[in-house]
Amino acid sequence: MRQIFGKLTKELNKHTNSKDVGKDIGFPIKSYRDLVEQVAKLSYLNKDHLLFFRGQKNDYKNKADKSTFYPTIYRGDHLTQEELDYRFDKLNSASKILVELFRKHKVDGITEFRRKKLIQWSVLQHYEVTETPLIDITQSLRVACSFAQYQNEQESAYIYVFGLPYYSNRISNNSEHDLVNIRLLSITPPQALRPYFQEGFLIGTEDITNEYEYKGELDLNNRLIAKFEITNNDDFWGKDFDRIPENALYPKNDKIENICNEIESKIQIELAPMNIGNFLKTWTTLENSLIKRSRKYIRETHRLRDALYILMKYEENLASLYKQIDSLRMFRNKVVHKPLSVENGELTYQINILNQVNEQIKKAHNTV
Structure with a gap:
């Protein structure tokens, strides 16, 4: 994916610069309202990009000491071709099992689902079945903050802001930026509850699977505009806001989650x-x-x-x-x-x- 350098607010410019956002520590934020205001300013300054968010407990760094966001299938400092081939074989196997189970359970949209790998991969990634070339992000700042604080016992958490091309379709391929952007709300069947509550999107590098010239082009840090370090407590939300509860982030009676749980056990039986x-x-x-x-x-x-x-x-x-x-x-x-x-x-x-x-x-x- 093509690298960009975003425009920063006055406050952020005192803390870092657009080229060192990933290397520097996150800009400290004490309240959700302050975060919303900073993001609003960033959105205005970066009109050429649509802002997306990701929340994490930890700020994972690469060897260059920069925040890194590889899709799960590409993670690892010493990823061999054999291991990568294995991961894609596992992904393809999981995709076939998923299609069979969708047909068996009469899930809506099976005809399109059977034909489009990106939709299959999106479900497998979002329900954390196996490694994929896609990474989860959201357009909801509240969702990102809720995930960053979810089951987090540390004093702080991290919110990342990415600048991506404007999307026009359910699956938007942008050849200028070498990006594919998938809107989960539009491609998952109605039986899938999790994407609807999480307002999820998935991002990947266009036309790249198990062969690439430079691994760095697959890292979403190429699109990083800002990094915030938020406090991990209820005071962060204040009186006017609150975090999304667990039963909304991971809703119960999700038929697709049940199917995906079945896939996990079958992959283990099949592969291990x-x-x-x-x-x-x-x-x-x-x-x-x-x-x-x-x-x-x-x-x-x-x-x-x-x-x-x-x-x-x-x-x-x-x-x-x-x-x-x-x-x-x-x-x-x-x-x-x-x-x-x-x-x-x-x-x-x-x-x-x-x-x-x-x-x-x-x-x-x-x-x-």
């Missing part, structure tokens, strides 16, 4: 302790090598099923091995298309078989 990402990665390597080998006999071969048929015909001495791979191919399809039906014991067994077959194929091809 083995990694579906490793299975699919090993499978893809094997698949590509077999298709390439089959082209020695018939050049126009593009599908694994055809490649196996060709190899069984021309390499009869390895036919039994190729038949075993065909059985693994059917399991691979099950993993991809019906993850809900895969149990961890079966996955563990098939991974061991795949590794053994892969080694046998390598040895056989080196001697043929």
